[in-house]
Amino acid sequence: MPAEPSRTRPTALAVWLVLAGAIGWWAAFSLTMERFHLLMNPGATASCDFSPLVQCTANLESWQGKVFGFPNPILGLAGWVAPIVVGMAILAGARFARWFWWAFTLGITFAFGFVVWLISQSIFVLGTLCPWCMVTWAVTIPTFYAVWLHVLRTGIVPSPSALRRGAGTLMSWVPLLAVVSYAIIAVLAQVRLDVLGALF
Template sequence: MTQSVSRTRPTALAVWFIIAGAIGWWAAFSLTMERLHLLSDPDAILGCNFSPLVQCGKNLTSWQGALFGFPNPILGLTGWVAPIVVGAAILAGARFARWFWLLFLAGVTLAFVFVIWLISQSVFVLGTLCPWCMVTWVVTIPTFYAVLLHVLRTGILPAPRRVRGGADRLTSWIPLLAVVSYAIIAIIAQLRLDVLGSLF
């Protein structure tokens, strides 16, 4: 079963990888440039600072913005290259071994968990909504859903037949799952930060 399903080239998934990777990389690049501006001039006015609520300066200069000892956007600059390369390889006819997909899932899962943590820190601790960070959230969340459901439905990640069937059916609902996730984040941000009140 696993072999026969894995021979089907996941073209839509590959295209999404390239699109998401390009968007995520551009967001990381933009944040990196903003951080460089701050390093050269601590009083610089950043292009991503729109208001005390919608800004990236506070996020970039916080300890959360450099969790591993260097600016978080550097993780994005390197990490988002992977889905672009994987997507292009799939479109070129490449077929990856089971271990590769499992490693790829592990990487995407770590990115998803990191993004959830950053969202919680941004909303509950820093009290800001970083524009370029939100772009990263927007592409990371559905990418995680897409990879997880792919490895489940194809049997790459061992699971009962019913789970594989459910993952197969849910694949077409990934956009809705992403929108629901965005809505949950928006509601939490509204309740915590009164986003609408600050805008109007």
């Protein structure tokens, strides 16, 4: 299979993947430990329960918190290893085949879709904001943008030259895209849950 078309090592992307992977893994680990705490101490509350609005317990104990039959954080413990490994490999000089980038991008896309669904469930169904979940959201969203723009700009995903140039330009705008996404989530949470009123 053909290797990645770009001759330039995506160092900034690699650094972000390592950073995002480490943060996401720590959030998943923390949530897993909270789940163990709740299982071993029935009736207890998680240490990240700050109010009826900002808490982890409701999310962890809901069916949404174990969609696949086990706690969602376990997905994070396994899944966040991939960006760390890919990022470190790029920094070490590795070049991946096109099929590998496709598989990695599909994995990131699944993570993004799952996070979007979890955000909707938290805001519109559970009515809570889980702190460690929000950390996961915060790193998944820009990772999705960065990986997709990379595979588009390098031609890993076949696309017209204009789209490749546009993706290359947008790569430097990933932080802004992420901030806009956070703002949309914040507005939805405020409209639905009156976050400011609950906190102040």
